[in-house]
Amino acid sequence: MPTEEFTYTTSWRPAPLPGGAGTVPPGPVLIVHTPAGRPLADALAARHRPDEVLRRELAPHRRESAPLPTVPRTVYFLAGEHPGAPGGALDTAALERAEEQGVRALFRCARDLLVPVAATRPVDWRIVTHDAWPVAGTPVTNPAAASLAGLARVLESEHRHWSAPVLDLGLGGRLPAEADPALPHLAALIAAEPAVRGAHAAHRGGVRHVPAPHPVTLPAPAAARLRAGGTYVIAGGAGGIGLETARLLARDHDARVVLLGRSDPGEELRRRIAEADPDGRHLLHLRSDAGDPESLRAALRSVHARLGPVHGVIHSALSHTPGLVRGLDEAVLRDSLAAKSRISVALAEVFAAEPLDFLVFFSSVQSLLGDAGLAGYAAGSAFQDSYAHALDQLLPFPVRVVDWGWWGTVGAASHAAVRRRALSQGFRSIAPHEGFATVLRTLAGRPVQVLAVPGEDVLLDRLGLTPRRREQPAVAR
Numbered sequence: 001m002p003t004e005e006f007t008y009t010t011s012w013r014p015a016p017l018p019g020g021a022g023t024v025p026p027g028p029v030l031i032v033h034t035p036a037g038r039p040l041a042d043a044l045a046a047r048h049r050p051d052e053v054l055r056r057e058l059a060p061h062r063r064e065s066a067p068l069p070t071v072p073r074t075v076y077f078l079a080g081e082h083p084g085a086p087g088g089a090l091d092t093a094a095l096e097r098a099e100e101q102g103v104r105a106l107f108r109c110a111r112d113l114l115v116p117v118a119a120t121r122p123v124d125w126r127i128v129t130h131d132a133w134p135v136a137g138t139p140v141t142n143p144a145a146a147s148l149a150g151l152a153r154v155l156e157s158e159h160r161h162w163s164a165p166v167l168d169l170g171l172g173g174r175l176p177a178e179a180d181p182a183l184p185h186l187a188a189l190i191a192a193e194p195a196v197r198g199a200h201a202a203h204r205g206g207v208r209h210v211p212a213p214h215p216v217t218l219p220a221p222a223a224a225r226l227r228a229g230g231t232y233v234i235a236g237g238a239g240g241i242g243l244e245t246a247r248l249l250a251r252d253h254d255a256r257v258v259l260l261g262r263s264d265p266g267e268e269l270r271r272r273i274a275e276a277d278p279d280g281r282h283l284l285h286l287r288s289d290a291g292d293p294e295s296l297r298a299a300l301r302s303v304h305a306r307l308g309p310v311h312g313v314i315h316s317a318l319s320h321t322p323g324l325v326r327g328l329d330e331a332v333l334r335d336s337l338a339a340k341s342r343i344s345v346a347l348a349e350v351f352a353a354e355p356l357d358f359l360v361f362f363s364s365v366q367s368l369l370g371d372a373g374l375a376g377y378a379a380g381s382a383f384q385d386s387y388a389h390a391l392d393q394l395l396p397f398p399v400r401v402v403d404w405g406w407w408g409t410v411g412a413a414s415h416a417a418v419r420r421r422a423l424s425q426g427f428r429s430i431a432p433h434e435g436f437a438t439v440l441r442t443l444a445g446r447p448v449q450v451l452a453v454p455g456e457d458v459l460l461d462r463l464g465l466t467p468r469r470r471e472q473p474a475v476a477r
């Protein structure tokens, strides 16, 4: 299938609230917030009968697991202060703080407070982030909050009576302080967001927006930003998709490709690398934990010594143990989240000073679908989608993110069980040469985020990817 037939991108379009919005059902209300979110929580509480409001304030190093005295009908989750440097820059320490009071706090709130009392009851969540998405030309300054959108989809998939719409406010990077005259208005916007499953909305400049994915035709691969004989680093390069990408970079572009992975290459991996690099001149495996900046720096020193400067970096790492939120150990969630979020941040931190032609993240459409069992993966993929936008504004080279559908012949999803599920959901497999062409087209194109999803209408409808009206090719800056 020609790649332009399965590539899409997302923009946000104005969408006034549907009629009948703004009714929070009667019954107990739980408000979860950080200390900085207290004024907004007060404004929300003021909209409800005092005897129906429960509150939980998230504090660093305090786990809030005392059972709720009553079952909430509505949950407001306010999280996502901006913990990094201005403009959306993050380091791994800032990411850790943001996830502790953001996506992991939402996970614990769902698993420890709501699941025990309301797993099979209707619960209307309203998950509130701010400045997390590139809406109406405003910059992404709070990408760490974006992961909540991925987790929200998973919570809905795992609880069919729950709705978890996500509302992203444009606050210029800061939650409103006490006595801010905007507080009642912001509380009214949050309460007015309808309890619709799968919904995502954002307010900017007084206008409500919703994401509008649409087909995009990207420039031909020939226009890609690859140098003949360039040096590229792939985090997760020894995995299925990473190694195919490395093989095609070497074969078609005479590239030197460094494959980063945590494991020692055993006999099987050495055989696969030798197959992908028959003359043994192009691929180099280095042991490195790409989520650890120190380990990445050591790898980069080694690359400099052997191959000179790096020209492009690809994130193709994955670490994932599926499990429903209700029984998920937080360490397992952290591990799959980190393979997406922490590695992306560490790569940007360590490679920002290299003369790169590009940095690309391999994300997943699970950021939008949020299938049951994929909490950390969906959350981390949503983070990558937003973080690529933040970095593309900040760094001197283009940053892109590809949200893959399904690769059925290589990689973590090529096993029989996953194949059956993917086909039944309407996915069609991406072949390695199609995937590689998509990467090249993405590098040549202007959209920061490209969704690459061959599939049946049932899947495309679920992702909101029809109708198939095409845009003109958009060439990179």
Ligand SMILES: NC(=O)c1ccc[n+]([C@@H]2O[C@H](COP(=O)([O-])OP(=O)(O)OC[C@H]3O[C@@H](n4cnc5c(N)ncnc54)[C@H](OP(=O)(O)O)[C@@H]3O)[C@@H](O)[C@H]2O)c1
Pocket (backbone or CB within 6 Å): 235, 236, 237, 238, 239, 240, 241, 242, 260, 261, 262, 263, 264, 288, 289, 290, 291, 315, 316, 317, 318, 319, 339, 343, 362, 363, 364, 365, 403, 404, 405, 406, 407, 408, 410, 411, 412, 413, 414
């Ligand atoms: N397969 C699909 O259909 C599909 C669909 C959508 C998106 N994607 C995305 O495509 C990318 C590649 O997927 P895949 O199917 O090729 O996965 P894969 O075969 O499981 O390979 C992932 C690789 O990541 C490496 N890795 C994990 N954590 C790492 C770390 N901290 N530092 C360095 N390397 C690390 C693993 O090696 P070690 O364990 O040795 O470190 C492994 O070789 C992922 O980002 C995934 O989310 C894939």
